[in-house]
Amino acid sequence: MVSRTAIDGGNLLIAQQIDEKRAEMSAVMVKIADLLEERPLAPVQCTITELANDADVSPATVTRFCRLLGFPGYIQFRVAVASEIGRGDVSESWSADIGRDFRPDDAPQTIARTLLASHMQALQETTERIDLEGLLQVARAIAGCRHLDIYGVGGSGVIADELQMRLFRIGINGHSWSDVHSGLASAVQQTADSVAIGISNTGRTDETLQMLSQARSVGALTVALTSEPASPLAREADVTLVTAGPGQYLQPDDLSVKHSQLLVIDLIYLITAQQDFGGIATKLAASAMAVSDHRRPARRSVRSGRTTT
Numbered sequence: 001m002v003s004r005t006a007i008d009g010g011n012l013l014i015a016q017q018i019d020e021k022r023a024e025m026s027a028v029m030v031k032i033a034d035l036l037e038e039r040p041l042a043p044v045q046c047t048i049t050e051l052a053n054d055a056d057v058s059p060a061t062v063t064r065f066c067r068l069l070g071f072p073g074y075i076q077f078r079v080a081v082a083s084e085i086g087r088g089d090v091s092e093s094w095s096a097d098i099g100r101d102f103r104p105d106d107a108p109q110t111i112a113r114t115l116l117a118s119h120m121q122a123l124q125e126t127t128e129r130i131d132l133e134g135l136l137q138v139a140r141a142i143a144g145c146r147h148l149d150i151y152g153v154g155g156s157g158v159i160a161d162e163l164q165m166r167l168f169r170i171g172i173n174g175h176s177w178s179d180v181h182s183g184l185a186s187a188v189q190q191t192a193d194s195v196a197i198g199i200s201n202t203g204r205t206d207e208t209l210q211m212l213s214q215a216r217s218v219g220a221l222t223v224a225l226t227s228e229p230a231s232p233l234a235r236e237a238d239v240t241l242v243t244a245g246p247g248q249y250l251q252p253d254d255l256s257v258k259h260s261q262l263l264v265i266d267l268i269y270l271i272t273a274q275q276d277f278g279g280i281a282t283k284l285a286a287s288a289m290a291v292s293d294h295r296r297p298a299r300r301s302v303r304s305g306r307t308t309t
């Protein structure tokens with residue numbers, strides 16, 4: 001069970017809280033309690049989706065479980081568990097949350113070199129792993145599709161927005177969805193000449209999985225952008241584009257992951273543009289002219305003679 005150390009200035013121990021609330025738990029909540037008895041570190045090590053998958057319940061059930069114990073949500077529950085098991089130790093917390101490749105006393109130059117190596121490795125790994133035939137299939141489908149959806153939640157939602165905006169510049173009228181209700185409403189309108197792209201590093205984000213699954217059920221070409229080729233998201237996809245996962249970080253939101261994803265969406269953008277190079281060049285020129293009045297002209301520095309912007 002979780003360490004019997006008091007938390008929050010005298011609140012009941014989490015293990016004791018779980019024991020005392022078992023009688024009020026539904027059968028699915030008991031599955032969470034049993035998991036935590038076997039793996040007390042699970043809340044610290046897992047996202048809510050990962051814990052739900054491990055317990056074979058839904059993330060919503062995990063949230064209800066936390067509230068039954070008196071916590072507003074899963075984040076507060078994780079913090080309490082972390083406090084109980086002694087992760088208040090600064091050095092241990094740093095190693096777990098920041099990464100084993102970094103130390104609190106590292107010089108900025110050391111951090112910069114380590115980050116550069118990590119990000120370059122992620123880009124190299126992604127380039128070596130990417131399915132180029134699949135990428136070409138996706139680009140051709142996007143170039144001729146009637147309806148393009150891009151799904152992503154949280155940090156992956158930022159990547160979805162970026163891909164949507166880049167494709168819009170070359171005349172591809174796609175939509176990016178982070179809200180699952182809006183995304184499902186769009187997904188159900190897809191057809192066999194549509195494309196749906198789901199972005200999730202872990203491939204286990206329920207909302208993204210639901211939206212991509214809905215698009216697949218109505219015949220769209222489905223694409224997964226993930227670092228986990230065996231993930232549930234990949235299993236819902238006709239084409240899986242694999243990116244590098246985080247290195248020495250424990251968080252799946254490491255920026256090297258985002259750079260890997262950006263590399264892939266740049267490839268999608270460029271190879272899609274190749275499918276109609278003449279027409280795309282015209283659209284790019286038109287969009288450049290449309291915003292040209294909003295850019296200040298370059299001016300020449302009197303002292304240096306160099307052009308500045």
